[in-house]
Amino acid sequence: MSAQHQGKAPPLIRFEQVTKRYPGVLANDAITLDLHAGEIHALLGENGAGKSTLIALLSGMQQPDAGRLLIDGQAVRFSSPRAALQAGIGTVYQHSALVPSLTVLENLMLGRRWWQGRRQSATRRRFTALCNDLGVRLPADALLSSLSLGERQMVEIVKALWEGRRLLILDEASAMLTSAAVSDLQRSLTRLAAKGMAILFVTHKLPEALAFGDRVSILRAGRLVASRSAADLHRRGAEQAQSEIISLMFDAPSTATAAPAPPPSFQEKAPVLRVQGLRAACGEQEPQLDGIDFSLSAGEILGVAGIDGNGQRQLAEALAGQRTTLAGRIELGGEAVQAKSVPQRMKRGLRYLTDDRLGEGSLPAFPISLNLLLKRVGDAPFWRQGVEQPREIEAYAQQTISAHNIRAPGPHTPLGSLSGGNVQKLLLARELEGQPRVVIYNKPTYGLDFQTQQLAQEAIRRQAASGVAALLISPDLDEILALSHRVAVMAEGRIVGIVNNGPDARQTVGRLVVGGTA
Amino acid sequence: MESLLTTPFLTALLAGSLAAGLPLLLAGLGEQMSEKAGVLNIGLEGMMLLGAYCGFLGAWSSGSLWLGFLCGMLGGLALALPMMLLCVWLGLNQIVVGIALTLSAEGLTALLHHVQFSQSYPRLPRVDTLPLPLLSEIPVLGTALFDRHPLVYLAILAVPLLAWLYRSSLLGLNLQAAGDRPAALDAAGISVIATRSLAVLFTGAMAGLGGAYLATVGAGLFVPFMTSGAGFIAIVLAMLGRGRPLWVLLGALLFGLCLSLTTALQVAGLRVPTDLVQMLPFAAVMLLLLFFGRRAALPAALTRPYRRGER
Numbered sequence: 100m101s102a103q104h105q106g107k108a109p110p111l112i113r114f115e116q117v118t119k120r121y122p123g124v125l126a127n128d129a130i131t132l133d134l135h136a137g138e139i140h141a142l143l144g145e146n147g148a149g150k151s152t153l154i155a156l157l158s159g160m161q162q163p164d165a166g167r168l169l170i171d172g173q174a175v176r177f178s179s180p181r182a183a184l185q186a187g188i189g190t191v192y193q194h195s196a197l198v199p200s201l202t203v204l205e206n207l208m209l210g211r212r213w214w215q216g217r218r219q220s221a222t223r224r225r226f227t228a229l230c231n232d233l234g235v236r237l238p239a240d241a242l243l244s245s246l247s248l249g250e251r252q253m254v255e256i257v258k259a260l261w262e263g264r265r266l267l268i269l270d271e272a273s274a275m276l277t278s279a280a281v282s283d284l285q286r287s288l289t290r291l292a293a294k295g296m297a298i299l300f301v302t303h304k305l306p307e308a309l310a311f312g313d314r315v316s317i318l319r320a321g322r323l324v325a326s327r328s329a330a331d332l333h334r335r336g337a338e339q340a341q342s343e344i345i346s347l348m349f350d351a352p353s354t355a356t357a358a359p360a361p362p363p364s365f366q367e368k369a370p371v372l373r374v375q376g377l378r379a380a381c382g383e384q385e386p387q388l389d390g391i392d393f394s395l396s397a398g399e400i401l402g403v404a405g406i407d408g409n410g411q412r413q414l415a416e417a418l419a420g421q422r423t424t425l426a427g428r429i430e431l432g433g434e435a436v437q438a439k440s441v442p443q444r445m446k447r448g449l450r451y452l453t454d455d456r457l458g459e460g461s462l463p464a465f466p467i468s469l470n471l472l473l474k475r476v477g478d479a480p481f482w483r484q485g486v487e488q489p490r491e492i493e494a495y496a497q498q499t500i501s502a503h504n505i506r507a508p509g510p511h512t513p514l515g516s517l518s519g520g521n522v523q524k525l526l527l528a529r530e531l532e533g534q535p536r537v538v539i540y541n542k543p544t545y546g547l548d549f550q551t552q553q554l555a556q557e558a559i560r561r562q563a564a565s566g567v568a569a570l571l572i573s574p575d576l577d578e579i580l581a582l583s584h585r586v587a588v589m590a591e592g593r594i595v596g597i598v599n600n601g602p603d604a605r606q607t608v609g610r611l612v613v614g615g616t617a
Numbered sequence: 618m619e620s621l622l623t624t625p626f627l628t629a630l631l632a633g634s635l636a637a638g639l640p641l642l643l644a645g646l647g648e649q650m651s652e653k654a655g656v657l658n659i660g661l662e663g664m665m666l667l668g669a670y671c672g673f674l675g676a677w678s679s680g681s682l683w684l685g686f687l688c689g690m691l692g693g694l695a696l697a698l699p700m701m702l703l704c705v706w707l708g709l710n711q712i713v714v715g716i717a718l719t720l721s722a723e724g725l726t727a728l729l730h731h732v733q734f735s736q737s738y739p740r741l742p743r744v745d746t747l748p749l750p751l752l753s754e755i756p757v758l759g760t761a762l763f764d765r766h767p768l769v770y771l772a773i774l775a776v777p778l779l780a781w782l783y784r785s786s787l788l789g790l791n792l793q794a795a796g797d798r799p800a801a802l803d804a805a806g807i808s809v810i811a812t813r814s815l816a817v818l819f820t821g822a823m824a825g826l827g828g829a830y831l832a833t834v835g836a837g838l839f840v841p842f843m844t845s846g847a848g849f850i851a852i853v854l855a856m857l858g859r860g861r862p863l864w865v866l867l868g869a870l871l872f873g874l875c876l877s878l879t880t881a882l883q884v885a886g887l888r889v890p891t892d893l894v895q896m897l898p899f900a901a902v903m904l905l906l907l908f909f910g911r912r913a914a915l916p917a918a919l920t921r922p923y924r925r926g927e928r
Contacts, residue, residue, distance in 0.1 A: 181806055196804040198794045200916075205790050210805030217787055 109172040111136045111297045112157070112188075112266060117166035119152050126152035128321040129166065134266060139288055139298045141312030143305065143613070145348060146407050146574050149321040150301050151193075154270050157299070158190040159183030189263020191255045193270045199244035203254055206243055207261065229257045232294065233287040249280025253287070266297045273307055285311055303406050305344060305613035309337070317347045341610070349576060349609035370394035371568045372418075372449075372537045376427035377437075379417035386410040386592035388417055391427070393587055393597060395537060395568040400559065402583030402600075403572040404608050410592035411572045412454070415541045418570070419451035420444045432536060445474060448536030452543060454572075456522050463515025467507055468496035470514045471529050503528040520551030527558055538562060539570045544578060556582060576612075580605060588612055624757055630874065630881040631761030635769065636835055638873025640665065640827035640844075643772055644851035645858070645865040646779055647823025652855050653783070654816035655796035655918040659715025660700055662848025663722030664821050665828035668693040670726040672829020673839035677739055685833050686768065686826055693825020694818060696722055701817040705810055708922030719848070727841035734839065741837040766834050768826075779862040792816060793860070796916030799923040809923045824848065846899075853902055857909050868905075875901050 110133035119127040127149050134140055144150045155161040156168070159177030167174045170186055177183045183190075197206045207226060208217055223239060230237055235253050243251060252272060259267055269288075273281045288298055288311065300311050308315050309332065316326040325347050332340040377391035388410050395401050403411055416422045418429060424437040436444050453460040461470045472481055472492060480491045496510035505524045507517055514522060523543070530538060540559060544552040559582060563569055573579050579586055586604060587597045588611035596611045598604050644665055651658045658664075671692030676685025696718055703709045744766055752763035783789040794802040795812040803809050831847070832839045850872055858864035875897040882889055 180804070192804075194800075195798075196801045198798045198801050200793060200797045201790060206801075208787060209790055209794055209802065210807060211787055212807075215787060217785065217790075 108136075109169075110134060111171065113169040113172075114153075114156075115167045115169060117156060117163045117168065119156060119161060120164050121152075125321050127156065127163070130318075130321075130323045132316060132323060132326070134297045134299060136265070136295050136297050137292050138313045139292050139300055139311050141308035141315045142299060142301045142318060143303065143308045143315060143344065143348065144301075144318035145303060145576075145612075147320075148318040150318055151270070152321075153318070154190065154268055154299075154301060157183065157188060157266075157268060159188075184262045187263055187265030188268065189259030189261070189266070190268040191252070191259045191270065191272055193274065195251065195255065197243050197251065197254060197258070200242065202240050202242055203237060203246070204239045206254065207258055225261070226257065229260050232260070232291060233257070234290050235283065235287060247280070249276050249283060252276060252280070252284065256287070260291075264296070266299065267291065268299045268301070270301050271303070272300070273302060273304065281307065303613060305341060305610075307614070308344075309340065315344070317344060319348060342606070345606060345609040345613065348613065349605055368396040368398075370430075371397045371432055372570075373430040374418070374427070375430075377414075377417060377424065377429060378426040379413060380423040380425055381410075381413050381592070385413060388413040388422075388592045390593055391417075393594060395570065397536070397566045397568055398563050399585070400563050400569045400571055400583045401597075402579035402586040403570060403589055404576055404579050404586055405589035405612055407574045409589045411589055412541065413592065414589065415451060415453075415539045415570070415572060418539055419449065421451075442474075448534055450530040450535045450538045452526060452530045452538065452540045454542040454545060456519070456526060457515065460526055461514050461522065464513055466496075466511045467500065467505075467514050467517075467525065468492050468510040470525065471496055471499055474529065499525075499528050520547050523547055523551060523555060527555065531558070531562060535562070535567050537568045537570070539572070541572045542574065543571070545574070576605070576608065580608075590614065626881055627757050628761050630877060631758065632765075633877025633881055634870055634873035635762060635765065636873070637876035638869040638871075639769055639772055640831040640835065640847055641851050641854060641872055642776075642866055642869035643827030643830065644824040644848060645854040645869055646772075646775060646862055647820035647827075648852055648855035649858055649860065649862065649865055650779070650792065650823075651816045651820040652919060653796050653860055653916060654792045654813045655799060655916055655921065655923070656700075656704060656813055656817055656820075657711050657715070657852075657920045658697075658700060658817065658820050658824075659712050659852065660696060660718030660722075661715075661820070661824050661852055662844055662846070663715075663719035664693040664696045664824035665831070665844045665848045665851075666719075666726050666842070667696050667722045668825025668828030669832035669843055670729060670828075670839055671695075671825065673741070673832040674733075675829075676741055676833045682741075682744065682766075682833055686829050689825045689829020689832075690822040691825065693821040693823070693828065695821075696825075697818050697821020700821070701814045704922065705813045705817060708924060711920050711922075723842060726839075730839060730841050738838065741833055743837070744834045768830055768834065772830075773866065776862045776866045783860060783862070793916075795923075796918055799918050803923070813923070824851075827851070850898065850902060853906065856915065857905060859914055871905075872898050872901060 112134040114130050114132040116129045116131055117127055118125070118129050130153065142150060142153070152161065156163055159180045159182050162176065162178070169175065175186060177186070198209065201209070204222055204226060208222055226239055233253065233256065237250060237253055237257070243254065246254065256267070273284060276284065288300065292298055292313070300308070302308055312329055314326065314328050315332065317324050372395040374391055374393050377388065379388045381387050386409055391414060393401065403414070405411060413422065417424060420439060420441040427437065428435055429437040431444065431447050431449055434447070436447060436449070457463050461473065469492070472495070475481065477485070481488055481495065493510050499505070500507060500510065503524050505521050505528070507521060514525065517525070543559065544555045547555065556578065559569060559571065571579060571582055580600060583600050585597055585599055586608050587594045588608055589595070598607045598611070644661055648658055648661050668689040672685045672689025675688025676682050679685070700714060700718060703714045704711045746764050747767045748764040753759045755763070783792070791802060791807055791812045795809050799809040802812065828844060831844065836843065854865050854868040854872070857868060878894055878897055882894060
């Protein structure tokens with residue numbers, strides 16, 4: 100609504116050619132971005148697009164390697180979060196910075212030196228004033244833990260506004276909110292902007308970015324690929340604006356080599372894994388896995404896309420038997436297995452390759468040989484009458500190491516001393532051993548070097564070609580599109596759509612990932 | 618049974634529970650602050666024991682009970698320092714360090730006692746009490762509760778004082794945040810390390826004072842292992858107290874009652890095997906844990922060392 104400042108006053112904050120590197124990653128690459136007073140600026144981007152780094156630079160958690168940060172046209176350098184606060188920049192982080200066992204007011208008092216008084220009445224007055232600015236009513240004396248997530252988010256904003264009176268940064272502020280709470284949030288932010296504050300609203304949800312933002316900027320792989328004013332987007336119509344932004348966010352980079360086209364769909368075959376109405380036990384802070392429906396045929400690879408942390412891990416664990424099924428059915432080869440234990444499902448051919456490779460996936464201090472047999476402890480021929488057979492175990496390990504080209508000094512080397520790529524090769528060897536029928540791959544190539552990535556992807560393809568069904572969970576859309584026959588998109592613990600892979604799949608999947616409709 | 622409820626029996630019982638409960642109260646109040654801030658101090662027993670030794674040594678060599686108390690506090694502090702260094706600053710496992718500290722204090726005090734006192738077994742003279750005017754005239758209650766050493770009154774006074782600190786001061790907020798969500802405290806610009814260090818040192822001093830009281834006013838002499846588990850009972854009291862000092866006081870009195878039953882039953886001339894009676898406090902711990910332990914809401918970050926940037 101107030102996007103016509105440009106050219107008049109200098110922007111409140113200007114990023115000028117700002118670059119930030121981490122080892123091996125160019126997190127922010129020569130970003131130039133203006134934030135104006137009175138404007139809500141929505142920043143869109145996928146996992147790893149560089150949003151968090153940009154926030155860290157603005158809030159004083161990190162310093163840029165190159166480029167400048169200007170406030171009112173003056174170059175500044177924030178050495179600490181406190182310095183950013185003093186410049187009037189308040190941040191609401193993705194992870195709560197409030198203490199659940201304190202009251203709302205007590206949370207706002209936190210941070211003063213202990214010898215200072217609590218200044219109850221002054222704090223309360225300021226709290227009421229800020230709540231009025233936001234247009235919300237919050238119980239000042241209630242325990243924080245008794246508040247709804249939306250109310251807690253408002254308290255976070257009040258806390259950020261306590262000192263940050265010029266720019267308010269919200270990092271994925273709407274991630275855990277109900278839709279009613281999101282519209283409350285929008286109303287409050289609009290009020291703040293009308294009072295002359297600049298707001299940077301960072302999100303991966305396209306509808307919210309379009310609804311909230313006076314201006315929408317898109318980050319991709321560390322670069323600012325586009326910046327559009329709301330007026331500009333509205334002129335072209337909602338439908339077209341969406342398509343353009345989705346292309347900007349997800350389109351295959353021109354440099355990428357075309358992935359081999361996946362084989363045609365397997366819809367006609369009888370499914371080997373069928374999941375109906377699955378609901379599983381999830382913690383309070385996790386997405387609630389609910390209403391999961393899909394089926395998987397022999398030889399088929401079903402990709403699971405979505406922003407990280409939208410229930411992918413919960414789905415994998417529920418299928419593997421590591422989470423209690425509360426409702427629905429899981430059929431493996433026609434047999435209901437939702438009440439079966441992890442080893443019972445494993446014996447029926449269900450395998451789970453975890454993303455927590457050194458945590459639940461292995462015992463890093465144990466030798467390679469035992470890690471290979473972790474899921475078969477007690478089985479012949481490696482154990483006889485409960486007694487370990489070191490020779491059998493060693494021979495098996497030796498054979499697996501050479502068969503899978505695992506680079507290790509020997510079978511007695513502790514697994515933890517191997518490189519990430521070799522650990523993954525070992526875990527793959529373990530999970531694919533025997534007669535798997537369905538394999539769940541959770542981020543199978545995440546954090547691996549290029550060569551091991553290729554090897555792992557090759558293994559997944561080969562398995563599928565030999566008739567094994569696969570569920571491929573990956574935050575990397577390129578990988579999913581290169582390997583899968585169909586792609587399911589997860590958001591907030593549900594599957595929001597299943598798309599056949601093909602030329603249009605990237606657009607459609609991208610649209611589902613950012614919260615549009617297929 | 619009627620013969621049990623005589624004046625001397627009730628007086629001995631009440632007086633005894635206060636006397637036996639006081640070291641528990643002092644140590645429990647200290648432990649409570651430490652737990653609030655997120656540090657489980659398993660070394661409490663050792664701190665009490667070193668406090669008892671130092672307190673006795675101070676009082677015996679100087680002739681002043683108050684100097685003895687001071688020495689006891691310093692003794693407890695001396696053992697809290699390594700706890701602070703290892704667990705708060707370096708982030709080592711609190712339980713392992715706590716056990717090590719308790720064992721070291723047990724060994725050290727036993728050795729020192731052997732060298733210094735095993736031939737002479739010195740005793741402190743009987744301690745003078747400070748009868749509170751009027752209140753001490755009340756029958757039974759008066760002599761039992763209001764004719765005691767001044768430290769007893771001070772310790773009880775500490776209960777509302779700490780309650781106020783937790784409820785109405787900024788320091789109380791900081792302590793609770795340090796134990797519940799240290800990252801939030803850090804983000805607010807307050808040092809988690811400093812806050813926890815303060816709590817650990819306070820715990821050491823209070824446990825040392827409790828031990829000193831036990832050795833000087835309570836027993837009048839030092840014997841190796843004389844705390845006999847009081848430190849661990851105090852840890853349980855602090856946990857069950859759920860951050861409220863008044864509960865620690867009530868718990869300390871309850872356990873004091875169990876401990877003093879032995880003497881009181883002897884006064885009453887009732888023959889119960891002493892072994893059975895001596896089991897009472899520990900049976901009481903288990904009963905309490907059974908009924909209230911499940912509801913004890915402990916700070917979320919208890920026993921977890923804080924390092925910036927970790928979740």
